[in-house]
Amino acid sequence: MTILENAAHVLRCFGNDCTDLTVSEVSDRLGLPKASASRLLKTMRETGMLEEIGGTRRHRPGRMMLNIAAAYRYSSSVFGRARAVVHETSQQFGHTGYVSIRDGRSVMAVADFEGTNALRVGSAVGRRLPAEICATGRSLLARLSDDEIARLYGDEPTADRLARDLEPVRKRGYAFVSQQAMPGVDGLAVAVGDPVTGEAVSLCLVYPHNLVSDSERDDMIGTLVEGAGGIAEALGDSLLLHAAGDRAPA
Structure with a gap:
């Protein structure tokens, strides 16, 4: 791999569950000799x-990354709009909200709004999750065709089941997942995109499974779908506009 590819692999390691790295950790994660990992980090x-964090020999993302993140947010036609809708919906219902993007088979939250309820789901910004197990991932995967899903997942056993799971998401216009990505936590998500740039984001609310009634869940679905609409x-975005109006969770 080139040094640029290796650098990209290092940056992908960072998230809320990995805030800094040593040479040894990079060597283990990337399968590089320690000398090569040391030169790469240098x-x-x-x-x-x-x-470098003080004299600890631990490394974190540089401040340049903040400028890059800001440039992404301000250049995105859909991110700012999605952020406003999720913030308003999170405030209305008191549950944690996210704006997430898909990277291959993974999804990652890039903005979050902590809920105001006494019991709420904590932040997961930067944490990568398999797209097929969570509401945000399924809402974004549902924007792909069956052929694109087949190319993305190949002959893996999950591919056929995922194709079946995504069909109702396409028809309803939203994804609902109960206690799959995290025990005791449910998630609702709607994906919306810009057909000009090709970028898409997922608007999501997560909440403790036992604290939300069916009627409140349906209210949250309606609010998210309306905002994304x-x-x-x-x-x-014709993919979302053409979704059917059936909003009963599967």
């Missing part, structure tokens, strides 16, 4: 991608 420090109308 180059990443010199270019501003990483910075407004974004879809503004951007011309």
Whole structure:
């Protein structure tokens, strides 16, 4: 692999469950000799991608990454709109909300809004989850065709089951997952995209399974779908606009 590919692999390691790395950890994760891992981190420090934490020999993302993250958010036609809808919905119902993106078979929250209820689900910004097990992932995967899903998952045993799970998501326009990504936690998600840029994000609420009634869940679904629908109308997202109106969770 090139040094650029290795640098990208290092950056993908970071998240809320991995805030810093040592040379040894990079060596283990990337399967590199320690000398090569040391040279790689040195180059990443010199270019501003990483910075060393004091004299600990641990490395975290450099401040340059903040500028890159800000540029992504401000350049995205759909992110700002999704962020506003999720923030408002989270405040209305008191449950934690996310805006997430898909990277291959994984999804990752890039913005979150902590719920106001006494019992709520904590933040997961930066944490990667398998797309097929969570509401955000399924809402984004449902925007792909069956052929695209087949290419993404190949001959894996989950591919056929996933194709069946995604069909009702496409028809309803939202995904509902109960206690699959995390025990005791349910998730609701609606994905919306910009047909011009091809980017798509998922608007999601997560909440403790035992604390939400069916009627409150349906209210949250309706609010998320309505908010995402407004974004879809503004951007011309036909994939969401053409979703059927059946909103009863599977």
